[in-house]
């Protein structure tokens with residue numbers, strides 16, 4: 001998917017929402033545990049209830065891998081279900097991978113050849129040769145961790161040398177490895193005030209912004225500081241949407257929550273003259 005196709009979808013749906021499929025077997029409604037694949041049953045109903053107000057889904061691999069082979073099957077079924085029924089929706093493997101070159105190449109194969117993800121989150125710590133193997137896949141995206149939403153972000157990411165913070169260095173250096181058509185960055189919504197400076201470095205790249213909803217980041221601040229002429233934002237919410245209810249009405253309630261976020265997004269897109 002190109003950035004223009006993503007933007008067209010954002011305008012069509014008046015939404016830059018990414019629903020995080022962080023599907024926890026201990027949190028899903030109990031009645032689903034009687035089905036053959038409770039994780040997929042949950043995801044399918046969430047997708048059916050939210051696909052018209054979301055432009056991306058982001059399964060976080062930890063929730064699937066923690067269940068062994070069954071979790072992996074649920075993940076594959078989820079990706080196939082989205083691809084088959086909603087081919088315009090961007091799918092992110094939130095796997096935070098990155099290793100020596102030949103190993104990264106195998107990770108890329110797993111997500112882009114074996115499964116039909118559009119993108120994968122990658123950690124930059126091991127440098128260029130750990131990221132490049134993901135970038136050689138045509139029409140696929142790397143979403144590189146830049147400034148994360150968690151408290152631990154302050155352990156390393158703000159370290160400064162020659163007036164440059166580590167996360168700024170990561171963005172500047174890695175931007176030369178790929179293009180605006182195959183590289184996005186993660187910037188946490190909890191650090192939205194940094195987005196204006198980040199936009200000085202990468203005005204055009206798409207950003208994946210997690211941290212609204214359960215982590216308390218502000219959508220308005222994110223849009224104020226980070227939106228560009230093609231929107232340039234995918235804002236993720238996981239728990240804030242998918243766990244709106246633990247009863248049989250869980251998908252309807254998730255939809256209600258997604259619509260609240262989407263309506264705020266529509267307002268922001270309008271204010272920025274994009275719709």
Ligand SMILES: O=C(O)c1cc(=O)[nH]c(=O)n1[C@@H]1O[C@H](COP(=O)(O)O)[C@@H](O)[C@H]1O
Pocket residue numbers: 020022060094121147148149150186187188210211212213214215236237238239240
């Ligand atoms: O890469 C990510 O998606 C990510 C980066 C980051 O800095 N912070 C962050 O929360 N995430 C992910 O975004 C999701 C946030 O979930 P909620 O806090 O439930 O909305 C989780 O899947 C996290 O792993």
